[in-house]
Amino acid sequence: MMQNQNDFQRLWAHSWFRDFIYLAAVIAIWQILYGLRLFPAMLFPSMWDILKTLLDETLSGSMISKTVFSLKLILIGMGAAVVLAVILTTAAMFSKTVMDLVSTLIAVLDPLPGIAILPVAILVFGLGEDAIVFVMIHSIIWPMLLNITGGFKSVPAIYTDVGRNIGLRRFRLLWGVYIPASVPNILAGFKTGWSRAWRAFISAEMVFGASGSSGGLGWDIYMKKAYLDMDGMYATLIVIMLIGILIEKGVFRTIENGTVKKWGMVA
Amino acid sequence: MQIEHLTQTFTNGPDAHTAYEDVTISLEKGEFLCIIGPSGCGKTTLLRSVGGFQRPTAGRIVVNDRTITEPGTHCAMIFQTFDQLFPWRTVLGNVTYPLLAGKKCSNKAEAEAKAKAHLAMVGLKEYEKYYPYQLSGGMKQRVAIARALALEPELILMDEPFASLDADTRTNLQKELKRIWARSGLTVLFVTHSIIEAIGLSTKLLVLSPERPSVKLFADNPVGGPRDAVKNPESPGYGSCWVMLNDLIRH
Amino acid sequence: MKKTKKILALCLIAALVCVCFSGCGSTAAPASAKSSGTEGTADYSGLTLRLAAQYGMQYAPVYVLKEMGYLEQLLPGVKLEWDQLAGGSAMNEALISGSLDVAFMGIPPALIAIDSGAAYRVACGICVPPAELMVPANSGIKSLADLNAEGVTIAVPSIGSIQDIMLSTACESQLGDANALSDNLVAMGNADAYAAFKTGSVTAHFASMPYIADEQNDGMVSILNADDCGGGASIVCVCTEDIHQNEAVYNALLKGLQMAVDLINTQSDQVLQIIASNENCTADEARTYLNWPGTLYTEDVCGLTRLGEFMAQHSYLKNDFQGFGSYTWEGAMEGK
Numbered sequence: 001m002m003q004n005q006n007d008f009q010r011l012w013a014h015s016w017f018r019d020f021i022y023l024a025a026v027i028a029i030w031q032i033l034y035g036l037r038l039f040p041a042m043l044f045p046s047m048w049d050i051l052k053t054l055l056d057e058t059l060s061g062s063m064i065s066k067t068v069f070s071l072k073l074i075l076i077g078m079g080a081a082v083v084l085a086v087i088l089t090t091a092a093m094f095s096k097t098v099m100d101l102v103s104t105l106i107a108v109l110d111p112l113p114g115i116a117i118l119p120v121a122i123l124v125f126g127l128g129e130d131a132i133v134f135v136m137i138h139s140i141i142w143p144m145l146l147n148i149t150g151g152f153k154s155v156p157a158i159y160t161d162v163g164r165n166i167g168l169r170r171f172r173l174l175w176g177v178y179i180p181a182s183v184p185n186i187l188a189g190f191k192t193g194w195s196r197a198w199r200a201f202i203s204a205e206m207v208f209g210a211s212g213s214s215g216g217l218g219w220d221i222y223m224k225k226a227y228l229d230m231d232g233m234y235a236t237l238i239v240i241m242l243i244g245i246l247i248e249k250g251v252f253r254t255i256e257n258g259t260v261k262k263w264g265m266v267a
Numbered sequence: 268m269q270i271e272h273l274t275q276t277f278t279n280g281p282d283a284h285t286a287y288e289d290v291t292i293s294l295e296k297g298e299f300l301c302i303i304g305p306s307g308c309g310k311t312t313l314l315r316s317v318g319g320f321q322r323p324t325a326g327r328i329v330v331n332d333r334t335i336t337e338p339g340t341h342c343a344m345i346f347q348t349f350d351q352l353f354p355w356r357t358v359l360g361n362v363t364y365p366l367l368a369g370k371k372c373s374n375k376a377e378a379e380a381k382a383k384a385h386l387a388m389v390g391l392k393e394y395e396k397y398y399p400y401q402l403s404g405g406m407k408q409r410v411a412i413a414r415a416l417a418l419e420p421e422l423i424l425m426d427e428p429f430a431s432l433d434a435d436t437r438t439n440l441q442k443e444l445k446r447i448w449a450r451s452g453l454t455v456l457f458v459t460h461s462i463i464e465a466i467g468l469s470t471k472l473l474v475l476s477p478e479r480p481s482v483k484l485f486a487d488n489p490v491g492g493p494r495d496a497v498k499n500p501e502s503p504g505y506g507s508c509w510v511m512l513n514d515l516i517r518h
Numbered sequence: 519m520k521k522t523k524k525i526l527a528l529c530l531i532a533a534l535v536c537v538c539f540s541g542c543g544s545t546a547a548p549a550s551a552k553s554s555g556t557e558g559t560a561d562y563s564g565l566t567l568r569l570a571a572q573y574g575m576q577y578a579p580v581y582v583l584k585e586m587g588y589l590e591q592l593l594p595g596v597k598l599e600w601d602q603l604a605g606g607s608a609m610n611e612a613l614i615s616g617s618l619d620v621a622f623m624g625i626p627p628a629l630i631a632i633d634s635g636a637a638y639r640v641a642c643g644i645c646v647p648p649a650e651l652m653v654p655a656n657s658g659i660k661s662l663a664d665l666n667a668e669g670v671t672i673a674v675p676s677i678g679s680i681q682d683i684m685l686s687t688a689c690e691s692q693l694g695d696a697n698a699l700s701d702n703l704v705a706m707g708n709a710d711a712y713a714a715f716k717t718g719s720v721t722a723h724f725a726s727m728p729y730i731a732d733e734q735n736d737g738m739v740s741i742l743n744a745d746d747c748g749g750g751a752s753i754v755c756v757c758t759e760d761i762h763q764n765e766a767v768y769n770a771l772l773k774g775l776q777m778a779v780d781l782i783n784t785q786s787d788q789v790l791q792i793i794a795s796n797e798n799c800t801a802d803e804a805r806t807y808l809n810w811p812g813t814l815y816t817e818d819v820c821g822l823t824r825l826g827e828f829m830a831q832h833s834y835l836k837n838d839f840q841g842f843g844s845y846t847w848e849g850a851m852e853g854k
Contacts (some may be wrong), residue, residue: 042614042635119710126719127671127704158351161320164338166365166418176368180355222705226607226627226678227834228634263354264400 045231054235063239070216071243073129074197077136081193085141089148093174102145110142114200115207132204139200140193147192151185152178183259191252198240268294268422268454269329270317286312287481290326292473296421299448299455301469303462304483305516308475310458311347311426317456318344318424330422340369342422343415349407349431352399352414359395362386362414371418385417386410389443405432409440416447425457429464441468441497449495462512466490466505467497474515483515563595565767570601570609571622573796574708575727575807576647576753579778579815580622581796582789586781588774593767604707605676613638613758620757620771624680625825626834628756632845633835637759640846642772643752643819643853644779648812649684651742652715652733653722661741662692662699665722670702673711673720677703678834680825681724684747687828691748696832727807728797744812751821752853762847772849775817782808782815818853819846 011017030047033039057063092099114135121131155178163177179186205218217236224233259265270292286309294300302310315321317328319338328335335341345351352361362382363375372378386392389409399407408428415423429437445468448455459465465472466488474484492502500506567589571580583589589598601618603609606627612618614636628640651672653659665672674681682703690696704720708729715723716736725733730740744750755775762768781789785808793804807813814820823842830839842852 040614040616043611119713122710122714122719123717127714156350158346158348159353161338161344161346162351162353164320165318165340165342165344167340167369172368176364177353180353183355223677225611226630226676228607228610228630228636259355263398265354 042228043230045234049231050234050238053231054238057232057235063236066215066217066220066236067239067243070201070218073132073216074136074201077133077140077197077201078193080133081137081140081144081197082190084137085144085148085189088145089152090174092149093152093178094170099149102149106142106146109138110146112138114139115203118204118207132201135204136197136200139196143196144189144193147185147189148182151182151189154185155181183263184265187252187256187260191248194247195244198244202240268317268331270313270326285324287475288479290475290481292482292485294454294456294471296454297452299457299468299470300473301465301471301488302456302458302473302475303460303465303512303516304475305477306460308477309481310475313475314344314424314426314456314458317422318342320344340418340420342424343418343420344424345408345411345415345426345428347426347428347430349404350399351411352407354399356398357395358386358391358397358399358402358410359383361399361410362417365414365418369418381417382413385413388416388447389413389440405436408432409436412440412444419451419453421454423453423455425455427458427460430460438497444468445497446495462509462516465512466508467499472512474512476515484512561595562593562767563597565593565595566597566599567593567620567761567767568599568601568618569620569622570603570612570618572602572605574647575793575797575813576645577622578782578793578796578808579644579775581792582778582781583774585792585796586778588777589770592770592774606679607676610636613756616758618758619761620755622753622755624753625751625819625822626678626680626683626829628754629822629826629829629835629845630678633830633837638756639759639762640754640819640822640850641757641762641768642775642817642850643754644775644815644817645753646750646812646814646816646820646853647726647753648730648810649681649724649726649744649747649750650730650740651685651722651724652730652738652740654718655737655739657721659722659741662688665702666693666698670722671704671720672699672702672722672724673704673706673715674724675708675711675726676705680751681726683825683829683834684744684751685724685742686832687825688742688747690828690832692746696828727810727813728799728803731803731807731810748824749821750812750814751825752819754819754822757847768847772817779815779817785809816853818851820853822846822852 012021027047034041034044034046038044054063088098088102092102117135117138118131121134125131125134159177159181160173163173168176201216202218202221205216206222217240220236221233224230224236270290290313302313304310312321316323317330317335319335319341322336330341333341338344352358353364356364359379359382362385363378366372366378366381367375372381383392383395386395389412391406391409391413394402394406399410402410408431412428415425429440432440441464444455447453457465457468469488472484472486472488473482475481476483488498488508490498490502490504490508492498498505571577584600590596601612603612603618603621606623609618609621609623610627610631613621614631622644625640632639653665659665672685674685676682685699685703686696689698693699702721706714706720708726711720711723711725712729712732714720715733715738722741723729723733723738724742734740755771757768757771761771785805787801790801790804790808793799793807794801797804797807799807808815819842822845823839826835826839826842826845829835830837842850
C-alpha cells in the first residue's frame with residue numbers, strides 16, 4: 001500500500017498543505033461566484049481586487065498601524081479580564097458566598113451583548129479607548145469565569161485528596177492542584193475570551209467609532225462601508241481572519257502542546 | 268495509634284446504612300496491620316477515616332496523641348485507583364513535589380535525589396521523564412508507592428494497592444514492601460481482599476464484618492517466619508491460619 | 519482512491535455552495551415594479567414598493583406622505599413596505615443589492631454610491647434642512663480654529679454624512695485644510711450624540727433639527743451654520759432604475775412628495791399634529807422647527823453641484839464630478 005502513495009497523498013499528510021488547498025478552494029469558489037455575478041459586483045468584488053487592496057494597504061503601513069492599534073487595546077482588555085478572573089475565582093473557591101455571587105453575575109450579565117453596555121460605558125468613561133476596553137472586559141470575563149470555575153468544580157476528588165494528603169491547603173492547594181488540573185478548561189476560557197474580545201472591539205468601533213488619526217480595524221470597516229470601498233472592507237475582514245488563524249495556530253496551539261497535549265489531558 | 272469506638276453511618280441516599288459500629292483497636296509503631304473482610308464491610312472507609320478523609324459518625328482516631336479530623340501529612344495514603352498521580356507532572360516530579368510540598372526536603376536537589384532513589388527501588392529508574400499517561404497501570408501504581416515511601420511517613424495507608432497488577436509484579440512489590448518496612452520501622456495499614464496477601468505481609472490482622480460485631484478478629488499474625496520476608500505456605504502455621512481466616516470471612 | 523474521493527468532495531461542496539447562493543441571489547431581484555396602467559384608475563395591488571427613511575425634521579415630508587396616504591391614493595392597491603435604516607450607507611447597500619426601491623438620504627451618501635457605480639439616481643429633493651455646529655456656551659470656543667486641538671471631539675451622525683462634508687468645506691475655507699478636523703470626528707447617531715453632548719462626553723455636535731432647538735434650549739450656542747459652508751444641501755429622494763422605468767409609479771412618487779411638501783408649507787394644524795406625533799413634541803414646537811432659519815421644504819435639489827465638486831476634489835469620490843444631470847433622473851430641478 002505504501003508504495004502506491006503518490007506525491008499528492010504524501011503532501012496531504014501535512015496540515016499546512018491541507019490548509020493551503022482549502023484556502024485555494026475558497027478563493028476559487030469566490031471567484032466563480034464573482035464571475036457568475038450572482039451578487040452585484042459593487043458589493044461582491046473580485047478576489048484579486050481584494051487581495052491587491054490588501055497588499056497596497058499593508059505596504060503603505062495603514063493596515064499595520066490599525067492592526068497594532070486593535071491588538072494593543074484587545075491585549076489590554078484581555079489582560080484586565082484575566083486579572084479580574086483570577087481574583088474572582090480565587091475568592092470564589094474560598095468563600096461560598098462569593099461563588100454564589102459570581103454564579104449569579106454570570107447568569108445575569110453574560111447574555112448582555114457588549115453593545116448594549118456601550119452607552120453605559122460612554123457615560124462613565126467618556127468617548128474613547130476606556131469605554132471600548134470596558135465593553136471588552138465585560139464580553140470576555142463572564143464566559144472565562146464560567147470555564148474556570150467549571151474546571152475547578154470538576155477536578156477529580158482523587159487529586160485534591162492526594163493534594164491534601166501531602167500537606168497542601170488553601171492557596172497551595174489551589175495553585176498546586178486545582179489550577180493545573182483545570183488547564184484544559186482555563187485554555188477553553190481563554191479561547192472564548194479572545195474571540196469575544198475581538199468581536200466586542202470590532203463592533204464597538206463600528207458603532208461609535210474612534211476619534212483620532214488611527215483607530216482600529218473596526219473603525220476601518222466602518223469607514224470603508226461608508227465610502228462603499230468594498231475591496232478594502234473585505235481586505236480588512238481577511239486581516240482579522242488571518243490574525244485569528246495566527247493566534248490559534250501560533251499561540252494557543254503552542255500552549256496546548258506545552259501543557260495539555262504533553263500531559264495527555266486532551267479530552 | 269488508637270481507634271476508639273469508631274462508628275460510621277452513611278445517611279445520604281435511600282440505602283442508608285452503618286458501615287461499622289464501635290470499632291476499637293490499638294496499634295503499636297512498626298506494626299504491619301492487614302485489614303481484611305468481605306465486600307461492603309467498610310475496609311476502605313475505615314482506612315480513609317484514618318487518613319482523615321472521612322469524618323466518623325462517632326468515636327475518634329488518635330495517631331501519635333493527635334486526634335485525626337482532616338487529611339494531612341500525618342500519614343501517606345496510596346489510593347485504590349491508578350490515576351492518583353498528577354498528570355501534569357513527570358514521574359520524577361510526582362515523587363519530588365510531595366517532598367517539597369510537605370517540607371520533608373528543604374531544597375530541590377535533595378528532593379530529587381531521594382525521589383530518584385525510590386523510583387529505582389520500585390524499578391522505574393528509566394521512566395523518570397515520562398508523564399503518567401504514558402505508563403501502564405502497574406507502573407503508575409509503583410510510582411504511587413515510591414511517592415508514599417519517599418515521604419518516609421510514620422504511617423502508611425494502602426488501599427488494595429496491588430489488586431490490579433499482574434502476579435509477577437505483585438509478588439515483586441510485596442517482597443519489596445516487606446523489605447522496606449522491615450528496614451524502616453514504618454507502621455502500615457494495608458487493606459486487601461486476598462487472604463494470601465494478608466497472611467503474607469502482616470504482623471497483625473483485623474477482620475471486619477458487615478454484620479455485628481464489626482470486628483470479627485483482631486490479633487497477631489500467628490504464622491512464623493523472618494520479619495523481612497513475605498510469609499508463604501512453607502511458613503509454619505500457614506495452613507491453619509488460612510482456614511481460620513477463610514471461615515471468618517466467607518461466613 | 520483517497521485522493522479522488524477528496525477532490526470529489528471538494529467539487530460537491532463547491533457546487534452546493536453555488537446552488538445555495540444562486541437561490542439567495544434570485545430573491546433579491548426586484549420583482550416589485552411590474553404593474554402597468556395609468557395612475558388613478560388602474561389597480562396596483564400586485565405592486566410592492568419598498569421604501570426607507572430616517573427620523574428628523576428633514577424627513578417631515580416623508581411623515582406627511584405616510585400619514586396622508588398620498589401614494590396609496592395615487593396608486594390604488596399598492597403595498598408599501600417602510601423600513602427604518604440607520605444611515606445612508608446602510609440604505610446604499612440595500613439599494614445596490616436590490617432589496618430597496620426608494621430611499622431618502624443626504625446628498626453625500628448618494629453621490630458616493632452613484633460614483634461607485636450604483637444604478638440608482640436622485641429623483642428630487644424634499645427639504646433643505648438647517649445644520650448648526652453647537653458648542654457649550656461657556657466653552658470659550660468661538661470658531662473652527664478653537665476646535666482644532668487634541669482631545670476635541672465633534673459628533674457627526676456618520677462619516678461621509680452631509681455634516682461631515684459640510685464641516686470639511688468650512689475647514690477648507692476657514693482653516694485652509696479640508697481635513698483639519700477629521701481626526702476630531704466621532705460618528706454617533708443624533709440621539710446618542712445629543713446625550714453625549716449634554717454630559718460633556720463630546721465637545722461639539724453638528725446637529726440637525728430638532729436637536730438644534732433642544733440644544734439651544736439647553737444653553738448651547740452655534741458657531742457654524744449651513745451658510746458658512748457655502749449653503750444648505752437637500753435631503754433627497756433616490757430611486758432605482760426599475761422604479762424610474764415605471765412611469766406611473768415614478769410620477770406618483772414625485773407627485774406625492776410634492777403634495778407633502780406643499781402641505782407642510784401651509785403649516786396647517788393637521789401638519790403640525792403629524793409632525794408633533796412623529797417627533798414626540800408639541801404642535802408649537804413643531805411650528806418653531808418648521809420656521810427655523812435656513813429651513814426650506816422644496817422638491818428642488820440644492821447643493822448637489824457644489825458638494826459634488828468639493829467631494830471629487832478631495833477624493834471622497836473616485837471620479838471627477840460629472841455634472842448635475844449625471845446623478846439625477848431627468849426632470850430633477852436644481853435649486854440654489
